[in-house]
Amino acid sequence: MQETLIAAAERRAVRDARHDRRFRWMMAGAGLFVLLALGGAALSMLWEGREAFSTFGFGFVTSSTWDAIGQQFGAWVAIRGTLVTALIAMLIAVPISFGIALFLTEVAPTWLRTPIGTAIELLAGIPSIIYGMWGLFVFVPMLAEHVYPWVDANLGSWPLVGTLFAGPPLGIGTLTAGLVLAIMVVPFISSVMRDVFLTVPTRLKESAYALGSTRWEVVWDVVLPYTRSAVIGGVFLGLGRALGETMAVTFVLGNAHELSTSLLMPGNSIAATIANEFAEADTDLYRSSLIALGFLLFVITFVVLALAKLMLRQLAKREGH
Amino acid sequence: MLRTLKSKFLVDALAFTACGIVPAADVVGAGSTFVYPVMAKWSADYRAATQTRINYQAIGSGGGIAQIKARTVDFGASDKPLDSAELAAANLVQFPLVIGGVVPVVNVAGVSPGGIRFNGTVLADIFRGQIKRWNDPAIMALNPGLALPDQAITVVRRSDGSGTTFNFTNYLAKVSPEFKAKVGEGITVRWPVGIGGKGNEGVAAYVKQIKGGIGYVELTYALQSKMSYALMQNAAGEFVAPNEESFQAAADSAEWDQAQEFNLVITNAPGAKAWPIAATVFVMMNKQPKNVDNAKAALAYFDWVFANGAKQASALHYVSLPAKVQEQAKAHWAQALKY
Numbered sequence: 021m022q023e024t025l026i027a028a029a030e031r032r033a034v035r036d037a038r039h040d041r042r043f044r045w046m047m048a049g050a051g052l053f054v055l056l057a058l059g060g061a062a063l064s065m066l067w068e069g070r071e072a073f074s075t076f077g078f079g080f081v082t083s084s085t086w087d088a089i090g091q092q093f094g095a096w097v098a099i100r101g102t103l104v105t106a107l108i109a110m111l112i113a114v115p116i117s118f119g120i121a122l123f124l125t126e127v128a129p130t131w132l133r134t135p136i137g138t139a140i141e142l143l144a145g146i147p148s149i150i151y152g153m154w155g156l157f158v159f160v161p162m163l164a165e166h167v168y169p170w171v172d173a174n175l176g177s178w179p180l181v182g183t184l185f186a187g188p189p190l191g192i193g194t195l196t197a198g199l200v201l202a203i204m205v206v207p208f209i210s211s212v213m214r215d216v217f218l219t220v221p222t223r224l225k226e227s228a229y230a231l232g233s234t235r236w237e238v239v240w241d242v243v244l245p246y247t248r249s250a251v252i253g254g255v256f257l258g259l260g261r262a263l264g265e266t267m268a269v270t271f272v273l274g275n276a277h278e279l280s281t282s283l284l285m286p287g288n289s290i291a292a293t294i295a296n297e298f299a300e301a302d303t304d305l306y307r308s309s310l311i312a313l314g315f316l317l318f319v320i321t322f323v324v325l326a327l328a329k330l331m332l333r334q335l336a337k338r339e340g341h
Numbered sequence: 342m343l344r345t346l347k348s349k350f351l352v353d354a355l356a357f358t359a360c361g362i363v364p365a366a367d368v369v370g371a372g373s374t375f376v377y378p379v380m381a382k383w384s385a386d387y388r389a390a391t392q393t394r395i396n397y398q399a400i401g402s403g404g405g406i407a408q409i410k411a412r413t414v415d416f417g418a419s420d421k422p423l424d425s426a427e428l429a430a431a432n433l434v435q436f437p438l439v440i441g442g443v444v445p446v447v448n449v450a451g452v453s454p455g456g457i458r459f460n461g462t463v464l465a466d467i468f469r470g471q472i473k474r475w476n477d478p479a480i481m482a483l484n485p486g487l488a489l490p491d492q493a494i495t496v497v498r499r500s501d502g503s504g505t506t507f508n509f510t511n512y513l514a515k516v517s518p519e520f521k522a523k524v525g526e527g528i529t530v531r532w533p534v535g536i537g538g539k540g541n542e543g544v545a546a547y548v549k550q551i552k553g554g555i556g557y558v559e560l561t562y563a564l565q566s567k568m569s570y571a572l573m574q575n576a577a578g579e580f581v582a583p584n585e586e587s588f589q590a591a592a593d594s595a596e597w598d599q600a601q602e603f604n605l606v607i608t609n610a611p612g613a614k615a616w617p618i619a620a621t622v623f624v625m626m627n628k629q630p631k632n633v634d635n636a637k638a639a640l641a642y643f644d645w646v647f648a649n650g651a652k653q654a655s656a657l658h659y660v661s662l663p664a665k666v667q668e669q670a671k672a673h674w675a676q677a678l679k680y
């Protein structure tokens with residue numbers, strides 16, 4: 021009797037171990053799949069872009085000539101456009117998102133929190149083409165009529181930064197693309213921030229209030245340090261989206277392969293160039309250059325994320341974790 | 342509506358089972374977006390008449406040529422003809438299908454549709470950045486009596502590769518050596534100035550919104566969005582308006598029989614009433630298709646289009662080929678495509 025019980029228990033243990041192993045393999049497979057897909061995508065882009073890299077060498081990154089007839093391709097205009105539009109977007113979106121998240125977690129009356137929170141999540145679900153169309157048909161005319169003439173007249177003559185804001189008020193250009201991108205990434209950043217702000221233990225905040233802290237001091241000295249790594253993670257999630265955004269940018273950026281200092285002038289971005297030109301890229305070198313652009317976007321995103329990780333590690337070290 | 346649809350399905354299903362006809366697989370074509378509106382209309386009418394489905398994918402002329410070379414589609418359509426060497430290398434046969442036109446559009450206060458005149462060299466100078474303001478003497482000389490503002494010209498062109506750009510730059514390169522040297526001709530060119538809109542609709546939207554803007558679109562887009570199009574001075578020195586009549590005149594006066602395998606771009610056509618920026622859509626087919634039945638079905642479709650397609654084309658502001666050219670095209674494919 022007892023032997024059969026033991027045998028049954030052993031069988032069960034063996035079976036459990038087997039199940040456990042299988043489960044682990046499946047999980048490992050799922051995890052490895054990400055790595056495989058990522059590595060595969062990067063390698064295949066590098067491989068398809070090899071003709072561009074071998075023809076132009078490092079000049080592919082630094083040259084700002086993009087000439088389909090003369091078969092001369094350089095990515096600098098697109099790279100710069102990608103970085104500048106994303107930078108503008110982050111400069112605007114991060115403070116706004118911070119404000120939204122704080123309002124929702126600390127300031128807003130309880131009955132208002134759910135509707136605004138839901139609205140933000142809905143904003144994140146709007147397809148980017150809609151943002152692009154809205155940008156082109158509503159936002160661009162408004163900027164061109166009411167905002168940019170003022171910007172050109174008032175900021176255009178400032179020393180140093182003046183050249184950034186001088187130019188004809190077309191409404192289409194780098195600054196507009198950055199503004200539209202900012203609106204697009206706000207939902208991502210603010211919803212992450214709100215979620216992590218909610219994780220701050222109430223007793224920490226209440227202790228600070230009890231010591232006489234103002235709301236701002238509580239937020240700055242208690243909430244933010246407690247959630248710093250997650251907040252930075254959210255910011256970089258938004259940055260990743262801003263770097264790779266395609267359709268919305270294509271509509272409002274102007275798609276011009278010319279280098280101009282002014283943010284009011286049209287520019288180009290990596291994703292927009294690929295979306296515009298891939299279908300009619302009629303020579304191998306042209307197609308290869310576009311794929312090489314894709315690879316560069318991949319590298320840029322990778323570098324940005326790596327920097328974020330490094331920054332987090334430095335922060336953690338300084339705090340002695 | 343629903344009832345008629347339902348009964349139509351029922352009838353279709355009955356006919357299908359009763360006759361035991363197995364409909365051929367879809368004929369698949371790909372290429373030019375310029376021809377897509379009329380191609381879609383023809384396909385729908387053709388299907389109603391013959392039950393044969395034509396599945397046309399508007400992926401762009403370059404894409405269409407690449408697909409037919411790879412024999413993954415039954416026919417390709419392009420706004421840009423291939424020359425004999427390239428046709429021979431890829432084992433392709435090409436013939437013209439339908440004609441449309443590219444139109445300069447402007448957004449200048451006080452200029453109505455048809456209210457401004459250009460000639461080839463002035464248009465070329467604007468698009469290569471040489472003429473920068475609307476009150477430039479060269480523009481004023483063509484438009485006596487028109488009060489043109491002292492306003493910067495903003496050039497709007499395509500950001501994506503396009504057959505529309507090909508025909509437009511082909512014309513400007515024909516009339517202006519400077520344009521040819523600096524900008525070139527092709528589906529994408531090295532524009533020295535301006536902003537790029539995606540597709541005809543992108544260019545139309547930009548021109549409508551930018552005061553002082555000038556761009557080029559297909560006639561349909563100019564009419565749909567009620568834009569101020571320009572009159573052009575043609576090779577005969579006449580100012581003509583873009584419409585079916587002037588497109589037809591361009592097609593008629595072009596010397597098709599001189600061209601080898603229809604390798605002819607009919608811009609700057611010599612006729613007195615000819616629109617100078619008319620554009621032809623070409624069909625490319627493979628001499629050794631993967632699916633011979635589909636290739637035959639595609640030819641039957643083009644035959645039907647030549648015979649019955651003029652009305653639909655005209656409703657969408659295209660013009661069908663002159664009868665003489667249709668006969669040449671049919672003779673050419675009968676001789677070159679031996680299925």
